[in-house]
Every structure is written in C-alpha cells, then in structure tokens.
Amino acid sequence: MKKLTIAIDTLGGDLGPAAVVEGAEMALQQFPFLEPVLFGDEEVLRPLLKKDMKIIHAPTVIDPGESPTLAFRRKKDSSIVVGLKYVKEGHALGFVSAGSTGALLTGATVLIGRRPGIERPALGTVLPSKTGHTLLLDCGANMDSKPSYLAQFALLGTEYMQKCMGMTTPRVGLINVGLEEEKGNTLTKEAYALLKETSGINFVGNIEGRDILAGGVDVVVCDGFTGNVLLKHTEGFAKIILGMIKEQLLSTTISKIGALLAKGAFGKLKKRFDYREVGGAPFLGLNHIVIKAHGSSDALAIKNAIRQCVEYAGQ
Amino acid sequence: MKKLTIAIDTLGGDLGPAAVVEGAEMALQQFPFLEPVLFGDEEVLRPLLKKDMKIIHAPTVIDPGESPTLAFRRKKDSSIVVGLKYVKEGHALGFVSAGSTGALLTGATVLIGRRPGIERPALGTVLPSKTGHTLLLDCGANMDSKPSYLAQFALLGTEYMQKCMGMTTPRVGLINVGLEEEKGNTLTKEAYALLKETSGINFVGNIEGRDILAGGVDVVVCDGFTGNVLLKHTEGFAKIILGMIKEQLLSTTISKIGALLAKGAFGKLKKRFDYREVGGAPFLGLNHIVIKAHGSSDALAIKNAIRQCVEYAGQ
Numbered sequence: 001m002k003k004l005t006i007a008i009d010t011l012g013g014d015l016g017p018a019a020v021v022e023g024a025e026m027a028l029q030q031f032p033f034l035e036p037v038l039f040g041d042e043e044v045l046r047p048l049l050k051k052d053m054k055i056i057h058a059p060t061v062i063d064p065g066e067s068p069t070l071a072f073r074r075k076k077d078s079s080i081v082v083g084l085k086y087v088k089e090g091h092a093l094g095f096v097s098a099g100s101t102g103a104l105l106t107g108a109t110v111l112i113g114r115r116p117g118i119e120r121p122a123l124g125t126v127l128p129s130k131t132g133h134t135l136l137l138d139c140g141a142n143m144d145s146k147p148s149y150l151a152q153f154a155l156l157g158t159e160y161m162q163k164c165m166g167m168t169t170p171r172v173g174l175i176n177v178g179l180e181e182e183k184g185n186t187l188t189k190e191a192y193a194l195l196k197e198t199s200g201i202n203f204v205g206n207i208e209g210r211d212i213l214a215g216g217v218d219v220v221v222c223d224g225f226t227g228n229v230l231l232k233h234t235e236g237f238a239k240i241i242l243g244m245i246k247e248q249l250l251s252t253t254i255s256k257i258g259a260l261l262a263k264g265a266f267g268k269l270k271k272r273f274d275y276r277e278v279g280g281a282p283f284l285g286l287n288h289i290v291i292k293a294h295g296s297s298d299a300l301a302i303k304n305a306i307r308q309c310v311e312y313a314g315q
Numbered sequence: 316m317k318k319l320t321i322a323i324d325t326l327g328g329d330l331g332p333a334a335v336v337e338g339a340e341m342a343l344q345q346f347p348f349l350e351p352v353l354f355g356d357e358e359v360l361r362p363l364l365k366k367d368m369k370i371i372h373a374p375t376v377i378d379p380g381e382s383p384t385l386a387f388r389r390k391k392d393s394s395i396v397v398g399l400k401y402v403k404e405g406h407a408l409g410f411v412s413a414g415s416t417g418a419l420l421t422g423a424t425v426l427i428g429r430r431p432g433i434e435r436p437a438l439g440t441v442l443p444s445k446t447g448h449t450l451l452l453d454c455g456a457n458m459d460s461k462p463s464y465l466a467q468f469a470l471l472g473t474e475y476m477q478k479c480m481g482m483t484t485p486r487v488g489l490i491n492v493g494l495e496e497e498k499g500n501t502l503t504k505e506a507y508a509l510l511k512e513t514s515g516i517n518f519v520g521n522i523e524g525r526d527i528l529a530g531g532v533d534v535v536v537c538d539g540f541t542g543n544v545l546l547k548h549t550e551g552f553a554k555i556i557l558g559m560i561k562e563q564l565l566s567t568t569i570s571k572i573g574a575l576l577a578k579g580a581f582g583k584l585k586k587r588f589d590y591r592e593v594g595g596a597p598f599l600g601l602n603h604i605v606i607k608a609h610g611s612s613d614a615l616a617i618k619n620a621i622r623q624c625v626e627y628a629g630q
C-alpha cells in the first residue's frame with residue numbers, strides 16, 4: 001500500500017509534545033497507510049514514542065507574540081520552518097501544527113507557496129450548523145479582500161467539503177446584509193457578480209448573518225476581517241449563553257435537580273460544539289494542505305487534524 | 316410640567332395599530348409629561364383610544380419590499396413621511412416606528428437631517444451582555460464606512476448610553492481581529508488612530524469578536540456591514556442554540572423531567588434575551604432621535620421604544 005506522509009509539528013501546542021505524539025499514534029491506528037513525520041526536539045520526543053515514527057530534529061518554538069516575519073528569519077531550526085520546508089520539498093503532503101497562527105500562515109504562504117490561479121490562501125473553519133457542518137472562510141488570513149479572492153475561496157471551500165466531508169455539490173453562500181443581489185458593500189456587490197459567473201461551484205446567493213449556521217449552505221465566503229470577527233463572536237457567544245444557562249440552573253434547588261436530570265442532554269450538546277471532533281482550521285489555496293490545530297489541542301484534536309490532512313491529500 | 320412630544324407611527328408593525336396604541340398608553344402611564352402624537356388611519360385609531368391622544372391622519376403604509384426612495388416620492392401621506400416631517404418641523408422631539416427599516420433610515424436622513432459634525436447617522440442595537448448591556452453600532456446604515464464615521468459613531472454611542480442607560484463614562488471598543496493597534500483591515504487601523512485622538516469618549520481599544528458581549532465594553536463601533544452581519548448572526552445563533560437545547564431536553568423522559576424542573580431558570584434567561592425589554596434600535600446622528608421598533612413589536616416593546624425616545628430627548 002502506498003504510504004501517505006504528513007508532517008506534524010510537536011511544538012507550540014498548550015499541552016506539549018506528548019499530546020501530539022499520542023494524537024499521531026491514534027491517527028496511525030485509524031490510517032495504517034499513514035506515515036507521520038514528527039518535528040520537534042528529538043531528545044524529548046524519542047522517549048514518548050510507543051510506535052516507530054520518523055523524527056526530524058527542529059527544537060525551536062515560535063511564540064505567538066513574535067513577529068512571524070522576524071521569527072522566520074531568525075529561527076531557522078524551528079519546527080514550523082523545518083516542517084514547512086519538508087512539505088515544500090515534496091516529502092510530505094500536508095502539515096499539521098498547533099503553534100502560532102501568524103507564523104503558520106506567513107510561513108506556509110512563503111515556503112509552500114500558492115496554488116496556480118489562487119491569489120490569496122484562506123483560513124477556513126468548520127462550524128457545527130443546525131443540520132450538519134458549514135465551512136466558513138476566510139477566517140482571518142486576508143483582512144482587505146478583493147472580489148476575486150472571494151470567488152477563489154468559494155472554489156477552495158467547495159473542494160474541501162467534497163474531499164473532507166464527502167459532499168458532491170456543496171452549496172456556497174456569500175455573507176451579506178440581505179438576500180437581494182444589489183445588497184451589501186462594494187466588495188460583496190462585486191463578489192456576487194463574480195460568484196454567479198464562476199463555474200465549478202454551486203452558488204446559492206447571499207446569506208444573512210442569521211442563516212449562516214441554519215444549515216442552508218455548506219460553504220460561506222467572506223473577507224477575512226468579517227470571518228474572523230464572526231468566528232470569534234460565535235465562540236464567545238456560545239460560551240456566554242452556556243454560562244448564563246449554568247448560572248440560572250444553579251440558582252435554585254429545584255432547577256439544580258432539573259439540571260442534574262438533564263445532564264446527559266447537555267453533554268450531547270457540548271459534544272456537538274466540541275472543536276476537537278471537527279479537527280483544526282484548514283489553510284487552503286497552497287500547493288499542500290496546512291491544518292492549524294487549536295492551541296489547546298489534546299490527542300483527539302490532533303488526531304482529527306491529521307485525519308483532515310489525510311482526507312484532503314489522499315485519493 | 317413641560318410636555319415632551321413624541322411622534323408615533325401606528326402603521327407597519329406586524330401586530331397592527333392596536334398594539335401601538337396600547338404601548339403609547341403604557342408609556343403615558345409611566346411618563347405623565349409625555350405627549351404622544353399618533354400617525355396612521357384616524358378612523359381605525361379613534362375607537363382604539365382609551366386615553367385622549369392627538370392623532371394625525373396619515374393612512375398609507377410603506378411596505379418593507381418597496382424602494383424607500385420611490386416610496387418617499389409616491390406616498391406623501393404615509394405615516395412615516397408625515398410623522399418624520401412633523402418631527403423635522405420641531406413639533407416633536409423623536410419618532411418611533413415599527414415600519415420598514417429602509418424607508419425609516421432613508422426618510423429620517425433626508426427629512427430630519429444630520430446633526431452638525433456627523434457625516435453619517437448610524438443604526439444602533441442594545442444587546443444583552445454578560446454583565447449588562449452593550450450598544451453595537453453601526454448595525455447596517457452604512458455599508459462602506461470611513462474611519463471618521465466610526466469615530467463619530469463612538470461619540471453618538473457614548474451620548475446614547477449616558478442618556479438612556481445612565482452611564483457616566485461608557486467604555487468604547489473598536490471591533491477588530493486582535494487587541495494590538497496595528498491589527499485589522501485598512502478601515503480599523505485608521506479608525507483606531509482616530510479614536511485614540513477623539514475627545515469626549517472613553518476609548519479602551521480594540522475588541523475581538525469573542526469579547527463583544529463579555530461585558531468589558533459598553534459601546535462597540537464597526538462599519539455597517541460588519542455590524543449587520545454580527546447582529547443577525549447573534550439573533551440566529553441564539554435561536555439555534557436554544558433550539559438544540561430544547562431538542563436535547565425533549566429527547567429522553569429523564570431529561571424531560573429535568574427540563575420541567577428547570578423551566579423557571581430558562582424563563583429568566585429568555586427574558587434576558589427578550590428584545591421587548593430593551594426597546595427598539597436607535598437611529599443616531601440626526602437632529603432628533605428616531606427609534607426603529609422591531610417589526611413584531613407588541614405593546615411592551617412599543618412602550619419601551621417610546622421610553623428610549625423620552626430618555627434621550629428629555630433632560
């Protein structure tokens with residue numbers, strides 16, 4: 001069986017290399033044809049391994065606070081730089097990292113390079129919708145976007161949902177302030193016209209804020225500013241609502257008993273919003289896929305981020 | 316005691332003139348110095364009145380689907396046109412309407428006119444935050460905004476929260492993708508610089524999506540596109556989460572019993588998200604305040620929209 005090599009950054013995650021190694025081992029169990037290559041401190045990694053895996057020594061970590069451009073010049077032996085170069089040179093089909101988003105985005109764009117026809121790569125996020133999953137992109141790679149970027153995001157998102165979610169013709173929506181074609185700002189008006197003409201996508205039109213997660217679309221495109229604000233707001237708001245519910249439930253004895261009886265129901269809901277089940281954020285539009293795993297990824301989250309790479313890169 | 320006159324549109328709301336009249340009567344009970352003036356069909360209104368109120372006959376309604384510009388030219392006897400003119404001529408200090416948002420925004424800008432120093436009026440929305448309330452503006456009046464608009468929104472929002480929420484120095488945040496000054500798109504970078512220099516506001520810096528409703532700021536400013544998408548997403552997402560909770564709670568007998576016991580707790584939460592308690596969306600930056608009440612406003616919602624006008628216009 002042909003091996004599928006994925007490069008994995010063991011540094012930069014909040015839980016340290018042990019969680020990443022465990023995640024890689026879980027992925028290996030699920031995909032026997034997978035060949036994980038670990039980037040990090042060999043001395044730390046070697047004792048953690050239960051299965052035989054290739055290690056490439058790259059012991060330096062890029063901190064989230066560092067300027068990505070400076071870090072790239074100075075930290076030539078960082079796991080992100082060495083790992084991305086490894087992918088660029090064709091030794092692996094994808095890269096997974098729970099490290100600094102800025103460094104990863106800058107590094108991937110510079111080192112791996114854009115796919116032909118793609119002006120700007122985009123950061124996607126798969127969100128749980130009412131009926132399934134919706135891919136939101138761009139979530140923050142391109143602050144000021146041009147209409148052509150949004151049309152390319154639609155193509156990239158379509159391909160991702162086909163490969164990783166098994167959809168045949170994902171529905172693409174443009175985030176806007178109204179359903180009518182003439183609604184919106186300069187960007188969305190021009191993007192609408194372009195999306196209508198773009199072949200290879202199933203463009204269903206504008207989608208308003210309230211319908212993004214209602215299940216009517218599979219891919220929603222927007223500029224990176226709007227996407228980033230929306231994504232973070234969604235995370236924050238979910239936490240606030242669930243916190244308010246908890247507070248209310250604990251406010252009286254009767255409702256406390258009620259909460260106890262309903263615990264199983266809340267558990268299921270929590271799982272639905274568990275980012276670890278979905279995996280990481282795909283960085284799309286490069287010559288190879290790069291997955292940004294959540295900073296606090298545990299083994300399960302890392303395993304699912306590797307799974308995304310396998311599904312995207314595999315045949 | 317000096318009378319405070321507010322113009323009230325009785326047409327365009329989903330529940331018809333009866334709900335508006337009842338709301339006006341409730342407001343009158345709370346504010347004996349209030350002088351409500353009702354705009355609508357006199358024949359319909361007269362029999363609804365329990366208290367004596369002034370009625371100005373303006374029987375035509377502008378539909379949400381109509382082009383605001385066309386409607387303004389054609390429907391000279393519509394409640395919105397006649398009511399706004401009444402305010403413009405100085406007979407009333409504010410206008411409340413549950414009618415078409417587009418017509419109201421266009422009409423108010425054209426007829427009532429902008430305040431000196433304000434380039435563009437903004438539509439605000441008061442959202443429940445973790446600790447109190449946050450005013451989000453612009454929620455959709457200005458699709459493509461300039462940095463100077465955002466600085467003016469900050470001033471308008473500050474004044475609103477002082478007058479209507481009794482705050483002395485409301486904290487103002489700029490919606491952005493990171494906390495650092497250099498983050499964001501072209502608009503927010505320039506707006507940050509301008510907000511720092513704007514006197515009369517308590518600018519606390521950038522605010523990320525996740526913190527908009529966390530309670531750390533009282534006024535958040537952004538362009539009308541971002542604000543509209545965010546606002547509608549918040550409404551839609553709250554509904555989706557609460558729907559998912561309901562579904563899970565009803566899925567087993569045990570959790571059903573739990574839900575029943577916890578009903579009071581959920582009721583309190585629902586009240587917290589009840590737009591009727593907050594009132595309508597203030598349209599700020601004009602020579603007089605205009606409140607856009609929710610289309611499905613009942614008497615309580617109308618009463619609170621009138622209360623906003625009274626608080627803003629009163630001394």
